[in-house]
Amino acid sequence: MKRFEKVTIIGVGLIGGSIGLGIKKKGLAEEVVGVFRRSSTLKRALKCRAIDNGTLSMEEGVKGADLIIIATPVSLIPSMAGEAMRYAKKGALITDVGSTKKWIVSRIEPMGGLFVGSHPMAGSEHAGVEFARPDLLQGSPCIVTKTTKTDSGTLAAIVDFWKALGARTSVLSPEAHDRSVALISHLPHIVAFSLAGAVPAKELPYAAEGFKDTTRVAMSDPELWADIFLSNRREISKSIDVFERYLNSLKKAIMNNKHKQVVKLLEKAKAVRDSIEY
């Protein structure tokens, strides 16, 4: 991969910070600069060495950058892209890390600029640059989006960049991304939040590992996830329907005391889950 002179990360939390640490560890750029809204988070990112330099000024931050990565919450990504493009040099590559893509890509593409959308599917229930680690993306899926307007050189460079950080990249349309991710990522979050929310507090002393695992992602940031859910609500609604059909088949089989049918439904689920246990 071509080494960048300057990479700018807008929003340096868990994901942005991990990207910064990864770039530095792998030597993918001369300089990593962070753009912040608050000086407190700037200081925290510097302390974690996730960036070489930080600034509160978008103009200063993106000036001369070869690659700009927008890692803010989803709802801010289009406006951040617009602001960054005002100050970016000609030929600067721009990408983001947002968990929904149609909403974001359809807003940024008309602005012009060498933009492709990305979604590195890494992270955890923890938020903040303190949890960042250079290998967060190692072995994780990363979807890069392609539309009829996508510049093929930009696409190739962004794919190479994520690969250099260790991600397993796939190229999908924003629509295909949103359909897949509604099922494999947004739905598990919806289900985990609903499960944690539904269980009465008086039962919590009996919580064992099963409850903890199944609800772990319900510790994620509510504002961040509200953003994601609302920006992909059509596909999420469909994915909830898919889930409820399975849940109701299982419930019906249990209620009707159909042992074989219950076993069959559980076996199908186990086979799916076993297949990704590598």
Place this chain on the structure above:
Amino acid sequence: MKRFEKVTIIGVGLIGGSIGLGIKKKGLAEEVVGVFRRSSTLKRALKCRAIDNGTLSMEEGVKGADLIIIATPVSLIPSMAGEAMRYAKKGALITDVGSTKKWIVSRIEPMGGLFVGSHPMAGSEHAGVEFARPDLLQGSPCIVTKTTKTDSGTLAAIVDFWKALGARTSVLSPEAHDRSVALISHLPHIVAFSLAGAVPAKELPYAAEGFKDTTRVAMSDPELWADIFLSNRREISKSIDVFERYLNSLKKAIMNNKHKQVVKLLEKAKAVRDSIEY
């Protein structure tokens, strides 16, 4: 705690094996004997040192035992208790580890004998004595059941025994146990199995940590869990309804683009989950 001369474990898998290892590590008995249906599992349990001696004969296994622990799948527990009582000495304490209690306790109590039901809430998605560890119960909840027929000395001795293995014990009626556990343990398993079963195989390459955590317990044994679900189906049905109400509130708020309401539902769920992260 009074040290036992002989403890007999009927069914030595993950839980039975961990109890055996724990008894030996803490020196709670002179001898731990396992009763098996198959000589292959007997050999595996001996190899793991989960028991001192093993036998395929119930008569030989329970003869002279001070404490008998039934750790087979739920549907076999009442018949195993009946068989064990035929050969047990007078004064032998009997308990089980089944995940549902009303179904089990209501069948065993009329047989007489010093029985109280137990449910150590430990385990994992792994089955088999190879995964047993002496500290499996350390810090885990363990519910011991009490009915109008329960002998108070037996209850106290069984509670002491689980405490000696490191469990956090609670005493509940079988009915209260089944209500609580339907929500805090059976429901997460139902939800995890439904989620893993519902997601189409073609989406699996995009599975990240969120999906893996939320569906981890769907790797559990289908026969074991079908048994558990069917023996507590009334309470499980009610717990699914509780879950679906929360899920549908969240779905509705998302579909109607109600940002504040979505955040509120996610915040409530996060507060519950955060509260058990010790």
